[in-house]
Amino acid sequence: MGSLWCEGHSSSILCVGASPGPEGLIASGAEGGEVTVWTREGSVVGRLALPGQEDVTSAAFSPAVSAHLYVSHGDTVSVFDPRSLKGPVEDFRGAGEEEINAIALNETGSNVAVADDSGVVRILEIPGGKMCRSLRRHTNICSSVAFRPHRPNNLVSVGLDMQVILWGLQKTRPLWTLNLQEAAEEEGDQQQRPGQLFNPPLAHCVSVSGCGNVLGCAAEDGRVHLMRIGGGSKLEQQGAIKAHSQGASQAHFMSFLSHPHWMVTGGNDGLVALWDLSKHPVVNPEAPQRRKGKSGRRRREQEKLKQKADEEDEAAAKDQESPTEEETTSGPKLSISHGDKVNWLCPAVLKGEPSVIVADQSTNLTVYPLSQL
16 A cells, blocks of 8 residues: 655654645655655655764755755754755754754744753744744653744644643743643543553644644654644643554644645554544534443443453454444544554655655655545
């Protein structure tokens, strides 16, 4: 079902980015300082090994200038011309206080947000790379950042402190903070799939829908936590989908399908899933919701399964293969058994076809078409 893009790397690929527009390039970064640029057909345009051999943790194209590719390695953000991948056009050394985990650009390409191991989020001005904001509130590693579309002064960050923070950049202070652990406890929803170990909701990846009002956060508890932002940038509602039987590592809204609330997720269970969230109560509170009775019945069934280890193992195996009756209505529209832990997902239109590019523990990229929809 998937096609491989090979011979671009010699070590495990950690990140992938796509330039805007249907004819743009794809960039990937790997362990040991490897940067590779691809055509949308999967041919290698250029390869580069960074001198310090630091892992390339994030790659992003400027939305405004497609000839600018930003990659993070160590505490540095480097800018390349992807059409001629030689040396960096610019190096922003010390962009992070510690090792950088993720970068994001705003819609105009005038700011780069940098998330690092210290928990600090820094905002750099483009061009030049001058730091203009330093956002300090995370108490652990900051793993992911994203700007809100249509809201240039709003930025969301998530971290291994289980915090989701929406920032107002004008005053460099949080507009609100959500603790995913506390939110899950308040919901009283600690039910898990058979065979799933309980993990705290350490936040790994955050994405914002094209409308700018819905956040999705992939977390170690296997869920993708959803938040809807209302008037005045207030948090109106939050909830979650049970996306993966192990930690969810990636969640990305897709801008090129029928509406802005399609999301693709990936996890440590080796699954890649596509979700239509347009009728989820967080996204659309006015949409008709299913009765809660089924959920209660399913919970009682799960409790019975836990009494017998052999039945639990069998249920876990079935859970990997086919959705339950409940999930056929609220579960993923497409589920792909990729088979390897997902490092990164990159939605893209390739040769006119909606697709998702998967980076895993291997040296190859895998492309899955989404034309089955």
